[in-house]
Amino acid sequence: MTVGAALARAAAVLGDAGIATARLDAELLLRHLAGWDAAALIVRSNDELPHETLDRFEQLVAERARRRPLQHLTGVAHFWRHEFRVTPDVLIPRPETEHLVEAALEWMRPFERPVVVDVGTGSGSIALSLAAERPDAIVHAVDLSPAALAIASHNAARLGLGERVHFHEGDLLAPMRGHTVDLIASNPPYVGADEVEALAPEVRDHDPRTALVPPGGDRFSIYRRLATGGRDVLRPGGALMVEIGQGMEGEVSRIFEAAGFRVERVIRDLQSIPRVVIASAPGRGNSTRSGTS
Ligand SMILES: C[S@@+](CC[C@H](N)C(=O)[O-])C[C@H]1O[C@@H](n2cnc3c(N)ncnc32)[C@H](O)[C@@H]1O
Incomplete structure (x- = not known):
């Protein structure tokens, strides 16, 4: 899955969980995981996410959807x-x-x-x-x-x-x-x-x-x-x-x-x-x- 698609899916999951800042939270979680800045998300939008990163990202998104604070996930x-x-x-x-x-x-x-x-x-x-x-x-x-x-x-x-x-x-x-x-x-x-x-x-x-x-x-x-x-x-x-x-x-x-x-x-x-x-x-x-x- 590409970076852009993973972010879109994560934002939808977080939106369904009632999180008003769904897209932003998805971006911040992926940036935290990959060590990227905001520009990297745009530049890499069409890149494939390595399986391991995608798995870990989806786990974090699931935690956030259970309303664990973003700051506890990023530390x-x-x-x-x-x-x-x-x-x-x-x-x-x-x-x-x-x-x-x-x-x-x-x-x-x-x-x-x-x-x-x-x-x-x-x-x-x-x-x-x-x-x-x-x-x-x-x-x-x-x-x-x-x-x-x-x-x-x-x-x-x-x-x-x-x-x-x-x-x-x-x-x-x-x-x-x-x-x-x-x-x-x-x-x-x-x-x-x-x-x-x-x-x-x-x-x-x-x-x-x-x-x-x-x-x-x-x-x-x-x-x-x-x-x-x-x-x-x-x-x-x-x-x-x-x-x-x-x-x-x-x-x-x-x-x-x-x-x-x-x-x-x-x-x-x-x-x-x-x-x-x-x-x-x-x-x-x-x-x-x-x-x-
Ligand atoms: C609302 S938090 C504020 C934390 C931080 N100052 C901030 O603004 O992000 C209140 C803090 O007061 C501490 N606290 C509660 N009762 C206290 C008491 N009787 N004496 C000293 N600290 C207390 C809590 O452990 C907590 O860390």
């Missing part, structure tokens, strides 16, 4: 400017989380040697993206899961950032006791227990449940704990910056303000969903703008 996810190794032990980093990275970089711009902590680092996507952009920053990354921290450390080494990011196993801000930080960045678990069934199968059945759902299934519980714990580690005027799920901005803002923070800004994602809440700790002000953007 990598792209986030910010980097490629991250991902396994079922870590949440696959999402494009909407790049808004948090962008906001954190903007917030840090006026400061030299900012101290940052990424709470719930998973694959290390936020901490490592920040460390790569800001060579002067002191970056900490915390996770409760030793398996996730092993992947994050592996990613740090791959990106040449192994010496730059300090990884800590522990519960939220507990490992930061005794430190003073300028910025807390976090994409915590925020899916309610009653929302899990409605998630896409790739997320519901393959992302770690502890990365999605907070203990007790209360989607606001971690924000409450970050607000109270954040007061103890942030310097006056330091920032607490969190990703939120749809419809959570009002309650998260109330939680932060009740804990003494001032909500500076809520950032919307590309679908116009409020996605990042930025709040400043009591004390000296900072340079963030007010309002929703």
Whole structure:
């Protein structure tokens, strides 16, 4: 079978499985398997695929049709400017989380040697993206899961950032006791227990449940704990910056303000969903703008 025919067949199989990005996924799987770039797929469209490659490709397509995430089949996810190794032990980093990275970089711009902590680092996507952009920053990354921290450390080494990011196993801000930080960045678990069934199968059945759902299934519980714990580690005027799920901005803002923070800004994602809440700790002000953007 030619490359073009194999791709067309794979795209049809994935389309029938309800995958909206069927053709793209088929192309990415074949590229991963053959080690080709996008141009090679076009140039080789009429070439015969070796039997072995075709067999392996069809196995991967069948796995994907069972809604295993593409990133688990290729072993990598792209986030910010980097490629991250991902396994079922870590949440696959999402494009909407790049808004948090962008906001954190903007917030840090006026400061030299900012101290940052990424709470719930998973694959290390936020901490490592920040460390790569800001060579002067002191970056900490915390996770409760030793398996996730092993992947994050592996990613740090791959990106040449192994010496730059300090990884800590522990519960939220507990490992930061005794430190003073300028910025807390976090994409915590925020899916309610009653929302899990409605998630896409790739997320519901393959992302770690502890990365999605907070203990007790209360989607606001971690924000409450970050607000109270954040007061103890942030310097006056330091920032607490969190990703939120749809419809959570009002309650998260109330939680932060009740804990003494001032909500500076809520950032919307590309679908116009409020996605990042930025709040400043009591004390000296900072340079963030007010309002929703
Ligand atoms: C939604 S994932 C975010 C992963 C990564 N930061 C990202 O944005 O792709 C949440 C992460 O928080 C971790 N986590 C959950 N509860 C935690 C806790 N109490 N303390 C520290 N980490 C926790 C999970 O293990 C998971 O890696």
